[in-house]
Amino acid sequence: MRPPVTKKRVELLMMALGASVRGEGRIYFTGGVTALLYGWRTSTIDIDLKAIPEPAGLYEAIAAVKERENMNIELASPDDFIPQLPGWQERSLFIARQGKLDFYHYDPYAQALSKIERGHPRDKGDVAAMLAAGLVQPERLLDLFHAIEPALIRYPAVSALGFRTEVEALCAK
Numbered sequence: 757m758r759p760p761v762t763k764k765r766v767e768l769l770m771m772a773l774g775a776s777v778r779g780e781g782r783i784y785f786t787g788g789v790t791a792l793l794y795g796w797r798t799s800t801i802d803i804d805l806k807a808i809p810e811p812a813g814l815y816e817a818i819a820a821v822k823e824r825e826n827m828n829i830e831l832a833s834p835d836d837f838i839p840q841l842p843g844w845q846e847r848s849l850f851i852a853r854q855g856k857l858d859f860y861h862y863d864p865y866a867q868a869l870s871k872i873e874r875g876h877p878r879d880k881g882d883v884a885a886m887l888a889a890g891l892v893q894p895e896r897l898l899d900l901f902h903a904i905e906p907a908l909i910r911y912p913a914v915s916a917l918g919f920r921t922e923v924e925a926l927c928a929k
Contacts, residue, residue: 758826758828759826760800761788761789761792761800761801761803761827762799763792765825765827766785766789766803769803769821769825769829770783770851770852770857770859771854772817772821772825773814773817773818773821773854773855774853774854774855774856775855776813776816776820776855777813777814777817777855777857778813778856779809779811779813779856780809780811780857781808781809781810781811781856781857781858782808782858782859782860783806783857783858783860784805784806784807784808784833784860785804785859785861785862786804786805786806786832786833786834786862786866786870787800787867787882788802788803788804789804790862790864790867790882791882791885793851794889796882796885796889801828802828802830803827803828804831804832805830805831806831806832806835806862807831808845811856811857833862834862834863834867834869835866837870837873837874837911837914838869838904838908838914839904839907839910839911840866840904841865841866841869841900841903841904842903843863844862844863844866845863847864848861848863849861849864849891864886864892865892865897866900867882868882868883868886868897869900869901869904869923871883872919872926873914873919873922875922883926894927894929897926897927898923898927905920
């Protein structure tokens with residue numbers, strides 16, 4: 757079992773990836789990394805990320821850092837589990853530039869919706885923290901849910917009715 761990921765270890769990852777890749781790119785962090793960097797969690801199990809564009813040498817750099825630093829790194833983002841939200845890149849929040857890489861928090865609205873859909877206790881806590889921090893506004897969250905709702909048919913593991921019920925209940929508070 758790998759040790760938990762802390763804010764310091766995320767910063768180390770950003771420096772290592774930025775120093776190793778051979779091209780420009782963006783890395784979008786999601787889940788536990790956002791929670792760590794905003795301070796509502798002190799550790800997470802893994803680092804979930806998405807790269808657009810994928811710079812040359814990225815996968816080699818991830819593999820090297822993963823082994824050298826004993827980290828769990830996954831290629832995962834909200835759009836692997838729910839439909840991609842319109843305008844997600846514009847709502848993604850800049851963290852830092854390291855070497856040729858710009859690092860961002862993946863769109864908080866997409867993160868919140870994917871966490872609501874999953875429904876795990878830790879995910880519910882993360883959504884509450886996003887709301888408390890002002891990263892997510894209930895009215896906008898509901899609007900964005902409605903924008904992707906027709907595309908839920910392409911995600912057979914998702915109960916569209918249950919998902920809508922959860923989002924509406926959260927936004928009505």
